Amino acid sequence: MANSSTQTTLIGSGTFVRGRVTGTGDLEIAGRIEGEVTCTGDVTVESSGLVGAPIAAHRIVVRGAVKGDLTAEEAIVLEAGARVVGDLRAPRIAIAPGGLVRGHVQTGGAGAARPRSAAATATVNRSSSSSAAKPAAKAVLPPLPPPLPPPARVEREVKTAPVVVANGRPAPRAAARVGPPPPVVPALKKGTKAIAHHKKR
């Protein structure tokens, strides 16, 4: 894996490639690539590396940032410090503590599950043994893109809160929430108001 070997292509930290990178052999990315990466060998995204495109390779190791789908014929290894936004697809996938992923993960293991899973756990154990370096690595991370707005669930909570209020009991938990709950306006059918008045009397 050492650089300067004739087989390994190295994109240095000061280098920016805008376009497609294809071919045989290994690829080590410490710089920036905006464009498709397709490689028959191993692709390593170093901690300073930044890839804004899908990567397809035999084996992918990520310590840096990738925005795009990762597809590997053999394995994907996300080490501490890896930041991936995109789908992962490979027979074996290892995500070490400190590796961040947002996307769909699929280990495509059709048949011969045992040796593969054994190897996968071995990989995870090996990478997790380096978890001592995890907090430091995490501190170095540049800020992630803002998290997605939490879907639906919040709305549902807000919806249930007014029901409590409608029963006449104040809801302190709802009051503690960020915004004031929406006013409860019971949708009455035409004429129900009058009926209610009549019943009171």
Added chain:
Amino acid sequence: MASTVISAGITIEGEVTSDEDVVVQGTLRGKLIAKDAVTVEHGGTVEADITSGPVAIAGVVTGNINSSDRVDLQNGAKVVGNVKATRITIADGAQFKGNVDMDV
């Protein structure tokens, strides 16, 4: 030591911008802009305009070369394109077709 190496078997189609040395042993199509030295080794192919510091070529280059320093066409080099540089050497055995602009 060069910081960016495009090794044999790899093809880059697009624009490469670098603050460092660039060594091409594979294929590069598009555009190459480097602040430092560019080396196209034997077996390397560049179909791109090169803008950089010193350039050393032993491979095949099709495109214009604009160097802020020197351009060396070494034995085995095959260059088609215009060369603009402060100094230029063409070694015995190098093939070259194009204009030379040396700011005389």
